[in-house]
Amino acid sequence: MEVVGIARRVSERGTGLMRGDRRRTPDEENVRVLLGEPDEKLAATMEAELQSKGLGWSRARTSDEAFLELNFGEFAVALLDSEIPGRPVLDVIEVLRRRNVSTPILLLAEDADSQMRIRAYEKGVDDVVQKPCSPAELSAHLKALLRRRSGSTSWVRAVEDLEIDLSGRRVFRAGQEISLTPREFGILEYLLRNQGKAVSFEALAQEVWRQPERARTISNVVRVHMASLRKKIDRGRPVKLLHTMRGYGFVLRSDSR
Missing domain, CATH: 3.40.50.2300 (Response regulator)
Structure with missing residues (x-):
């Protein structure tokens, strides 16, 4: 199927x-x-x-x-x-x-x-x-x-003023909730688990799209979703958190470091 x-x-x-x-x-x-x-x-x-x-x-x-x-x-x-x-x-x-x-x-x-x-x-x-x-x-x-x-509490991780509720699958920036698609949340979640490390297109194809055999052919699809995610997370913010590693993939980190 x-x-x-x-x-x-x-x-x-x-x-x-x-x-x-x-x-x-x-x-x-x-x-x-x-x-x-x-x-x-x-x-x-x-x-x-x-x-x-x-x-x-x-x-x-x-x-x-x-x-x-x-x-x-x-x-x-x-x-x-x-x-x-x-x-x-x-x-x-x-x-x-x-x-x-x-x-x-x-x-x-x-x-x-x-x-x-x-x-x-x-x-x-x-x-x-x-x-x-x-x-x-x-x-x-x-x-x-x-x-x-x-009775349990949500598992919330933070990067600068970005808060990610992994159990509730909700995202906030500077206290304002950001609506993400399931794919966008999947990308952000995987980047969070690898915070500070460059993540390749192949890794995203494997972990988010679950289609490692199509890593090359879906790279443009990954880029489109990533562009939309960056607009939602970083647009208008003085501190950028999502960065492109030219020819390789992406990384989640604060550029204030």
Whole structure:
């Protein structure tokens, strides 16, 4: 399946919330759950459980879809089945954690012995539930993760007067919020993780576009997104933070140093 097609569906699904019978509170309207569950019967049961609580959801049927949903979307919690088709789900979770995606993840697994649980926790899983289990049990685990999330603080990094909320995926400059596209935020996040170091076009193709084989052909696309990002971050500012390394790539650093 083409990445563009997946991303388009992610965007379309991400705008909708389930319509429950009862009136939802403002806090509930901002809560979405990602369901990465290949079992249609279990997925339908969980969707009904979420709907009864007035919560929104998106559905991922492969680990690649789950990766894109979590990397570019905003979710309160994710439920991923260990048997979801595609790349091994623990490998996907490990990559997401390296990219500072902090969404709490509940893993549903048939073989949830102690060794498997330890490995899952080391990869970045927050909770593991043994299959088979009841929808009520799953719902209780999800609620526990939601409570844990509501009590946590955002991970905010700062460069000069630029503040980047990695968990909330929000950006501020001199206290003013800046609206970024998912690609622009992905670029900025990767540059932040490599602050002060030159980042090549190839690295951005690999880490943001996930298309290393097209590093040369998409370099112009990278430049276009970067130009838009620089305008939003640096235009009209006395201190420039995003710099072009001619013929190589870009770097995030303060030019006041």
